Ligand code: AMP
């Protein structure tokens with residue numbers, strides 16, 4: 001098979017790495033890719049939101065399958081476009097991708113089908129939202145309805161913070177039309193877990209449960225980021241809770257989507273919180289997670305391409321996803337200043353050294369300049385290590401992290417610590 005991966009992050013590098021290990025695959029392409037991906041796949045410099053050029057490229061190269069990394073092209077309807085042109089592609093349709101594309105859509109779907117999530121109110125009127133926030137019990141969580149590049153969620157501990165968030169989203173439209181409607185949600189406490197499953201529209205196959213580290217600083221302090229590291233599996237998630245997640249949340253969501261004529265085929269990624277009242281949905285994503293994918297795929301034994309083909313033909317119930325024993329930990333190295341302002345173009349040192357056993361290096365914001373790797377984004381690399389147990393995996397990942405340097409490199413020192421408690 002000839003396979004095209006769309007995207008340019010660590011997630012896509014991990015997808016390329018895993019797909020390359022499939023006996024079904026002959027050649028891998030990536031659009032647009034990055035410096036690290038260009039060593040493993042043929043990169044074609046097409047932006048992920050240029051659907052027409054992607055279609056033209058996949059048609060011309062006669063791709064047997066396209067796998068989509070980021071949410072934007074999915075929400076923009078790339079799957080519908082490719083399928084209507086006779087091309088095989090893996091991901092949800094535009095209507096199904098609304099699970100990530102609209103938080104209002106998702107909250108209303110969850111409410112209609114009694115799937116556990118935080119209590120909420122929805123506002124399209126700025127004055128009404130302010131009036132509600134003025135008397136709401138703090139903290140509250142304010143969310144822009146549409147896609148906001150991971151920045152559309154604000155946790156407010158004081159009414160003044162809530163007023164500011166509403167002003168920015170609804171009046172100043174810092175996220176454009178995505179902030180025209182907002183949700184004000186109950187603040188939930190508990191351990192967070194990312195559950196990713198592959199679905200054929202009816203059946204689900206579960207990948208290893210993972211935990212992301214969204215905040216920039218150690219101890220989950222500071223601003224939200226795309227994710228600063230992850231590990232899998234999650235020791236605190238017991239079998240009974242996992243079963244509840246499957247039967248009370250994941251399977252009912254897939255069923256609800258089918259019932260509402262939005263059959264969901266693709267990766268369903270639930271951001272969940274384990275509250276005292278049981279697991280609840282914080283959000284859905286319609287794709288693989290980043291950096292979760294960088295720890296979930298190196299832990300897998302099964303062939304991802306086989307799983308995707310089973311999902312495309314509605315035969316997932318016959319597919320058994322297997323993981324290795326042990327654990328994986330992935331540490332993101334970012335540009336200093338991320339997720340706010342940062343500079344790029346810094347030469348990266350230490351990449352040429354041979355990696356330790358069971359260690360993988362996934363590139364995010366990197367590019368090649370005169371044959372040298374330089375930084376080209378906020379998140380630059382993910383170092384993933386596998387070991388017999390989580391503690392060793394963490395130690396091993398940090399050993400390699402310590403050998404890679406660039407001007408202003410920053411990483412969290414506590415990735416995986418919550419899994420050891
Ligand atoms: P999201 O982009 O929706 O995943 O939200 C980003 C982060 O905000 C989540 O990973 C949580 O840490 C936090 N968050 C979102 N909704 C809530 C909530 N209702 N209660 C507590 N924390 C939340």
Ligand code: GLY
Pocket residue numbers: 212226227285288289290291292
């Ligand atoms: N790890 C967060 C995300 O992929 O959205």
